[in-house]
Structures are given as structure tokens and as C-alpha cells.
Amino acid sequence: MSRARETAADLGTIAGYALREAVRRRALVVVVVLTLGFLALYAYGANEAFDEVSHFAHGGGIEIDDQVLTGSTLLGLSMFVTLFLGTVLAVFVTLNAVRGDAERGLLQPLVVRPVGRTTLLLARFLAAAALCVAYVLVVYAAAVAITGAAGGYWPDRPVAGGVALAAAVVIVVGFALVGTTLLSTTANGIMIFGAGLAAGLLGQIGSALDSSTLEQIASIASWVLPFEAIYQDGLHALTADIGGATGVIVELGPFGGARDAGPLLYPYALAYLSVAGLLANRIFARSDL
Amino acid sequence: MADALHAAQLVKSYRSTRALDGVDLRVAAGELVGLLGPNGAGKSTLTKIACGLVRPTSGRVEVLGRPAGSKAARARTGYLAELFRFPGWANADELLALHQRLARSDGGAAERAALLEHVGLQEAAERRVEAMSKGMQQRLGIAQALIGDPALVLLDEPTSALDPAGRRTVRELLETLRGRGVAVLLNSHLLSEVELVCDRVVIVDHGKVIAEGKPHELAAPGGVEVETEHGLRRFPDARREDVPQIVARLVAEGEPIYGARVVAATLEETYLQLVGAGAR
Numbered sequence: 001m002s003r004a005r006e007t008a009a010d011l012g013t014i015a016g017y018a019l020r021e022a023v024r025r026r027a028l029v030v031v032v033v034l035t036l037g038f039l040a041l042y043a044y045g046a047n048e049a050f051d052e053v054s055h056f057a058h059g060g061g062i063e064i065d066d067q068v069l070t071g072s073t074l075l076g077l078s079m080f081v082t083l084f085l086g087t088v089l090a091v092f093v094t095l096n097a098v099r100g101d102a103e104r105g106l107l108q109p110l111v112v113r114p115v116g117r118t119t120l121l122l123a124r125f126l127a128a129a130a131l132c133v134a135y136v137l138v139v140y141a142a143a144v145a146i147t148g149a150a151g152g153y154w155p156d157r158p159v160a161g162g163v164a165l166a167a168a169v170v171i172v173v174g175f176a177l178v179g180t181t182l183l184s185t186t187a188n189g190i191m192i193f194g195a196g197l198a199a200g201l202l203g204q205i206g207s208a209l210d211s212s213t214l215e216q217i218a219s220i221a222s223w224v225l226p227f228e229a230i231y232q233d234g235l236h237a238l239t240a241d242i243g244g245a246t247g248v249i250v251e252l253g254p255f256g257g258a259r260d261a262g263p264l265l266y267p268y269a270l271a272y273l274s275v276a277g278l279l280a281n282r283i284f285a286r287s288d289l
Numbered sequence: 290m291a292d293a294l295h296a297a298q299l300v301k302s303y304r305s306t307r308a309l310d311g312v313d314l315r316v317a318a319g320e321l322v323g324l325l326g327p328n329g330a331g332k333s334t335l336t337k338i339a340c341g342l343v344r345p346t347s348g349r350v351e352v353l354g355r356p357a358g359s360k361a362a363r364a365r366t367g368y369l370a371e372l373f374r375f376p377g378w379a380n381a382d383e384l385l386a387l388h389q390r391l392a393r394s395d396g397g398a399a400e401r402a403a404l405l406e407h408v409g410l411q412e413a414a415e416r417r418v419e420a421m422s423k424g425m426q427q428r429l430g431i432a433q434a435l436i437g438d439p440a441l442v443l444l445d446e447p448t449s450a451l452d453p454a455g456r457r458t459v460r461e462l463l464e465t466l467r468g469r470g471v472a473v474l475l476n477s478h479l480l481s482e483v484e485l486v487c488d489r490v491v492i493v494d495h496g497k498v499i500a501e502g503k504p505h506e507l508a509a510p511g512g513v514e515v516e517t518e519h520g521l522r523r524f525p526d527a528r529r530e531d532v533p534q535i536v537a538r539l540v541a542e543g544e545p546i547y548g549a550r551v552v553a554a555t556l557e558e559t560y561l562q563l564v565g566a567g568a569r
Binding site for chain 1: 303337340341342343344360361363364366368370372373374375376377378379387388390391392393430433
């Protein structure tokens, strides 16, 4: 067997093992239950919201498209929750991948095989990324479908929103894998959620308080942790083509977080992920197990 | 022919702690070597370096002439860690199949069945790991270590969770491996077991090899005991060749003799003498 085919076979074996391990975790059940609960509440809330705004009367000569405003706001909120749940899933499936599994004695029997630590780490990344991407895409598609069915609102560029969520969650997986080569399970979990909250909430608080300093800090944080910048960019893409007064209001975003990041975002995210991968690989290669 | 395992001037430091301090060790092909030592002596560190889990601070370790931890070395090595865990969702057969793929073994179902039979788990092939006792998991761990017909097997406390019948099964398995030319480094606290099965014993303490040799060579002479009418008389410095002279002298002194025996210290006694009886 050629070396490339051997590596591909090893990747498949370890990724399959990691996926089976992931679906056995109770955390996955919790995420699924939370997701079903969220989608049910979202469907109910969307119906109520569209029903409510259909009775609004406008005055003062300002033309606002209630359906677009309500639909985009709801979908923006659903993206926030989807990314949050996707992050929970990403963190729980990668949390133990290196340090945690080594402490429990699960990793050593695999590492002593002639597979190579790089292959092992890459396979764990691919398995976690595939699971999380599939998850956020399904939830996002369900939210888009619910919003369309409840109020007839369909986003301008629905694919962009899905791509942004998928990319954001892949960055979270990469970030969590670096963490798992360095930190214990609990510390890693705290680091990921703490980083996400720091990047996301600072911007929203800054925007709400109209504080340019906080917004500046949040902008830097969102590039240091680009899953937040990608999420904001995806949110912006959903409503980018809306014009008039509705467009001005919608641009504020459901939490004031929508922001066009420009054309360098995805190349930057790819480079970020590559550096994170190299760093994780170097740490793992030098770790005593 | 290259040694199955060769460590030269091996040093491993964890911050201020020196776990291994210039260890030299050879395990020949087909040789069964017992590695003894108190807790914290450096036995597990040595085993982990040999299979590539831990990087040495300095020194050299080779497995069948290849650097320990290299892909080529790992492909010929089987390992059972002292503290290990297998995923609970896998059954015994699935777990061995997973390791066959990773070890690139083409032994298929026949190899898995044979290994499970060797460790006495032939009836548990479909049983999930989470439904197995600790002893069964340890047997499965040994089977896993033997996948792919390794030339060197490193076993770190492989019988710690086994009952006497299980230990006997492992002893027989080790003898079978020796018969097939497989080298084994057995790290164990069970001195009687090591004495029974190993060709050679290496005793490590504070990261250094403090004694090595065949079990009977390490078991030092313990004098002569003579059973007389007035009880047991001990001659601690006497050897086997002194027995006729001692008996003749006692008879000449009018002492009726009922028996005489040469006392040999067990490996355990020698071990305790070397490393001290204090627990760590």
C-alpha cells in the first residue's frame, strides 16, 4: 500500500473511531435535546412574531417592510443560537481529544501504533469538524425553513449564512484542539467559552452603549478569534441586499453584531486554522504521554 | 542480529525529578526479561520511552535496530500500559479489529479469534468493554498488545487485575511467546511470577539499574539448616559443599541428625535487601 493510501486509511479509521466516541457522549444527547427545544420554540415564536407585526400600522412617511425586518431579525437570532449550540458541540467532542484522553488512558494504545501523532490529530479534527458542520447546517436550514414557512421571509443569500456558520464552527474545533493539547478538560472548556463570550459580548455591549473603545476591542478580539468575525460577516450577508429604511434598521443586526469583514476574512481564517493546526501538532508531537 | 531492545545511558528528567539516570538495558530476541523495582523507580518511564510515548532527555534507545518511537519501531512493538482504557462502546472483536487496522495486520478474523482464545476470552468476543470486569479488560489489553505479531512486547503490570487463574493463563502465554522468538519486557511487582517465568531479571531503583541476572543467580545463598534432636540449627554462612562437614562434626559431637537442607534466598528476599523494605 502506498504511503498516501496508508495515511488516508489511517485517517478514516481514527476519524470513524472518534465519531463513534463522540456520538456516545451524553453531551451530544444534551445538544440534540436543546436543539429540538430551540427549534420548537423558534417555530412558535416566529409564528407569533409575524402574526403580531402584521397588525402594525406605519406613519410619518417611513416605509418599513415588516416581514423583512421581522424575518431577518429572527433568523439573525437563530444564527446566534445555532453558533452557540455548535460551539457547545465542538467543545464537547474535542475537549478530551488529547490531554483528557491521555489522562484517562484512552490515547496511549492508539499512539503506540504506527499511525503517527499528526495523522491522529488530523483525524480527530476532521471527525469533529464534519460532525459540527453537519449539525450547524441542519439547524440553520431548519431555521431558514421555519422562518420562510411562518412569515414568507427568505434571506437574500441563504448559502452565505450557512457557509459562515460552518466556517465559524470549524475554527472553534481547531481552537479547541490546540487547547486540548495544552490544557485539561475543564480548563479547555472554560477557555473556549470564555474566548467566545469575550469576543461576542464585548461588541454587542459596545454597540449598545455606543462605546467606540469597546467596539474597537471587540473588533480586535473578533479577529484574534475569527469565528466571531465570520459569524458577524455571515449575519451581514443575510441582509446585505435589503434597501431603504428597512435596510438601515436591519444593518444594526439583531444584537448590533452584523459586520462586513471584507474579502480577506476567509483567507485569514484559513491561515489562522493552519497555524493553529501546526501549533497543536507541534505541542502534541513533543508531549510525554 | 539486533537486540529486540537496547537502551544506552538513558536519562529522563521531569523538571527537577530524574526518573531515569543512565540506564543501560538489553533484551535479546526471544528473551523474557522481568523489570522490577519499587514505585517511582522508573520502570514505567523506561517502558514508555521504548514504545515512543515519552521522549528521553538523553541517551539512546533502539528497538530491533531502529530508534524507539519511530514508525518502523512501533510497527514491531506491542504494548500494554499499566493504566489504560478502551472505549466502552466497542466489543472485544471490534476493538481488536480497530487495532489490526492501525497495526496494519492482515491476520483478519482468524488472528482475533486466536488471540481471544490465548487470553481466555473466546466466549466474550461480542461483549462490550463496558460490560467487562477489570480482569477481562486486562486480558483484552494483552490480546491487543499481541496484534500484528510483534517482535517485542512491552507489558506494564499485565496481571495486576487478574485472579490466580488469569495469572497462570498469562504465564503460559508468555512462555508461548518465548517459544515463538518474541522478546518480552515484563514490568511487574509480582516477584514470584517474574521468578517463575523470566529468563533474566533487571532491578531498577531511583532510575538506575542496581542488579541484573538470571533469577537463580540473584537469589543469593541463605546458609544451611540442620534438624537435630535439640531443634533446628542454622549455619548462615555455610554453602552446599559445607553440608557433609557440618553433619560429620555434629555426629562426632553425639548429636543425632534428622535432616539437612541448603537455604536459598528467594528473589523477593534479594529484592527487598537491594531496594529496602520500606514502602513508597
